[in-house]
Amino acid sequence: MKIPTLDDVDVEGKSVLLRLDINSPIVNSKIADTKKFEAHVTTLKELESSRVVIMAHQSRPGKKDFTTLEEHAKVLSEILDRDVKYVDEIFSNRVIEEIKSLRVGEYLLLENVRFYSEETLKRSAEEHSRFHMVQRLKDHFDLFVNDAFASFHRPHTSVIGFVPVLPSVVGRLVEREVNALSRVFESEGSKVFILGGAKVDDSIRVLKNVLKGIADRVILTGVVANYVLMLLGYDIGDVNKRIVEEGKSDVRDEEVIEILRKYRGKIVVPKDVAVDKDGARLDVPIDEFDGRYRIGDIGSETISMISDEIQRHEVAVVNGPAGVFEDEKFAFGTFEVLKAVSKVKYSVVGGGHIATATRKFGLEDRMNHVSTAGGACIRFLSGEKLVALEVIKDYWEKKWSRFFGRA
Numbered sequence: 001m002k003i004p005t006l007d008d009v010d011v012e013g014k015s016v017l018l019r020l021d022i023n024s025p026i027v028n029s030k031i032a033d034t035k036k037f038e039a040h041v042t043t044l045k046e047l048e049s050s051r052v053v054i055m056a057h058q059s060r061p062g063k064k065d066f067t068t069l070e071e072h073a074k075v076l077s078e079i080l081d082r083d084v085k086y087v088d089e090i091f092s093n094r095v096i097e098e099i100k101s102l103r104v105g106e107y108l109l110l111e112n113v114r115f116y117s118e119e120t121l122k123r124s125a126e127e128h129s130r131f132h133m134v135q136r137l138k139d140h141f142d143l144f145v146n147d148a149f150a151s152f153h154r155p156h157t158s159v160i161g162f163v164p165v166l167p168s169v170v171g172r173l174v175e176r177e178v179n180a181l182s183r184v185f186e187s188e189g190s191k192v193f194i195l196g197g198a199k200v201d202d203s204i205r206v207l208k209n210v211l212k213g214i215a216d217r218v219i220l221t222g223v224v225a226n227y228v229l230m231l232l233g234y235d236i237g238d239v240n241k242r243i244v245e246e247g248k249s250d251v252r253d254e255e256v257i258e259i260l261r262k263y264r265g266k267i268v269v270p271k272d273v274a275v276d277k278d279g280a281r282l283d284v285p286i287d288e289f290d291g292r293y294r295i296g297d298i299g300s301e302t303i304s305m306i307s308d309e310i311q312r313h314e315v316a317v318v319n320g321p322a323g324v325f326e327d328e329k330f331a332f333g334t335f336e337v338l339k340a341v342s343k344v345k346y347s348v349v350g351g352g353h354i355a356t357a358t359r360k361f362g363l364e365d366r367m368n369h370v371s372t373a374g375g376a377c378i379r380f381l382s383g384e385k386l387v388a389l390e391v392i393k394d395y396w397e398k399k400w401s402r403f404f405g406r407a
């Protein structure tokens with residue numbers, strides 16, 4: 001099924017509802033990284049001849065960085081070099097008035113959509129379309145453009161709820177992401193996945209899926225490697241077990257043991273680890289480790305083994321850091337993994353922390369693609385369907401394509 005894009009619709013003079021993903025790290029009430037904003041610039045600029053109302057979220061209720069989008073509007077204004085208005089509500093009468101008064105070439109950012117309690121209910125697009133947010137706003141727009149690739153795995157109101165009631169297409173960022181990530185499947189040659197980070201559940205999900213077909217090798221680093229070492233019978237100690245447990249909620253040990261048995265020759269695990277001994281890095285072979293210290297990185301022998309392994313492949317996908325790279329003494333593993341990945345023919349970095357590390361180490365320009373997405377990127381690369389993409393394609397085919405000559 002075709003993915004409808006901005007090429008399929010006419011935006012000139014139209015009122016466009018645009019969903020972005022500008023959910024970003026916030027430090028001391030300031031947005032600490034504007035990469036996600038910059039990634040939307042192509043789409044935003046392409047809508048210069050429309051009236052544009054932007055919806056977005058920041059974090060989740062209960063979290064420290066769950067906040068209003070006032071600062072986000074300022075960042076958008078800066079990177080677009082034009083005023084982006086902001087209204088601290090989502091679908092009140094005031095918002096409707098603001099939308100009505102918008103002129104061609106003007107942008108308005110609405111409040112954090114997660115302030116609205118129905119937003120995150122897991123419902124179908126049809127059900128979401130009957131919720132207040134959609135019913136109140138839909139009649140004020142000609143078109144819905146979804147550019148929030150990092151949220152494409154979320155069946156939320158602002159992500160899928162407008163699709164049944166407004167002609168809907170994806171934005172340019174989504175196109176770039178889908179094309180770049182699809183090349184992982186389409187590229188010839190052998191493929192290596194390097195999985196790390198602290199989200200054990202996510203990594204195991206990817207491990208399971210990629211081993212079924214696409215990956216020739218999977219290298220485990222970070223907390224997920226420590227979990228697997230534990231399952232292989234190594235004593236990683238209580239402090240490291242606790243960190244593993246924090247990243248793990250629905251993974252069953254027996255299932256992972258079965259995967260390890262079935263794909264033994266394809267999975268690479270660390271042979272040494274770097275621990276924090278009285279504030280200094282100490283490399284210890286895994287069979288000599290007594291579990292006394294916190295593991296902060298993969299060990300030096302592992303680093304050189306996996307750097308060589310990575311460079312034997314044509315395609316490399318890295319998802320999640322190898323260690324606590326924010327701490328200089330534990331940055332070595334992540335840095336060397338990224339360096340090796342940057343040397344293969346087609347290199348992809350999957351969002352979140354590892355994208356930040358790639359920038360920090362100045363390696364961004366040496367990668368073929370650094371995704372803006374974490375969960376959505378992982379799911380896509382695992383061969384899972386992204387709900388927002390499916391809904392847009394589905395409604396385009398069954399409903400909206402007939403309204404546009406270029407379908």
Ligand code: 3PG
Pocket residue numbers: 021023059060150151154373374375376
């Ligand atoms: C992300 O940062 O991965 C997206 O913005 C989605 O955020 P979420 O995991 O809170 O839904």
